[in-house]
Amino acid sequence: MTPAALTATIDLDAIAHNVDVLRTASGADVLAVVKADAYGHGALPVARAALAAGAAELGVAHITEALTLRRGGIDAHLTAWLHTPGADFDAAISHDIDIALSSLRQLDAVIAAAKRRSRTATVTVKVDTGLNRSGVAPDEWSDFAESLAKARADGAVTVRAIMCHLARGDEPEHPLNSEQAARLDEAAADLRRLGAGPEVIHIANSPAALTRPDLARDLVRPGIAMYGRTPVPERGDFGLIPAMALTAQVALVKKLAAGQGVSYGHTFVAPADTTIAVLPAGYADGVPRLLSGRFHVAIDGRLFPGVGRICMDQLVIDLGPDGAGVTEGDTAELFGTGRSGGPTAKDWADTIGTIDYEIVSGIGARAVRRYVGGEP
């Protein structure tokens, strides 16, 4: 098989291993977060691999993402937690998608959809315990809880779960983590008093799943750690294995004379005669333009610096005066596990002042996803 110009190789055995790490560290079942096309790794293959590895259920942001998984044959429990007024609650109910509710408006819309469908909607209560993003706000809580209890009594909804999201999960010892958990436990107690008690409680994102087993409750809800990237770098890598490697085939090798500039604006001018190579990866593929001149790629275990501006489709590296034996068609690793000294997504993130979540989820559709490992 001829390799694609640009390939994101996804190691499904790494996903399985990371699910295991998360279950062991938290002592809880895993709700695998596969939103945003599984952080760029491919929602369907990752969902299948995570479930095969023992993840209990799945979570996404949009109902449309959940419907895509259902169309792909995923029948595991599946929760979607971000809805606008146009969200298709009817389709969610028809396809047994657990709808996480952040407001009374959303609850009313789900009740109406359940009536239209003559079905009972499965819902999760998403409580804003301090993140101040999604979730039922404190000033709406008592009205929400009463309406929910009534809807449950009417048979319009089943209350499957209650959840919240941590604001400072990546600061394991921050007191806000325990405060948010206590607020969620209180909200769950409120619902139980009203006869609308949830079956399960979940709080922990990746950093909390790995560092705060006391917050695990029934399920943990990791994303980034399942993809093998440590959410708390100062605590180490927890034995996680990065699941994505980005590689490009060398498109072109050519000589460059001293004094010649490279790429738009000639931001790099060769100080001496050298050899350059063009790689078919650019900012349209998720290689940040801000990385221009500030990264290395690995070819055959050797590191070569990027030079000049990163363009939409291509970037240039400096192979040195003798070209280092690199030829067109060779494979260059833009990032990978880092295990043999190669570049990582975290290197990119650190260099441009962001997080590796943004790097991997930003790898574009033009990079062909290639899957290795997993069930035969």
Ligand SMILES: *Cc1c(COP(=O)(O)O)cnc(C)c1O
């Ligand atoms: C994205 C997301 C997660 C996963 O977060 P990670 O930091 O990637 O583990 C969990 N819960 C909710 C509500 C999310 O939006």
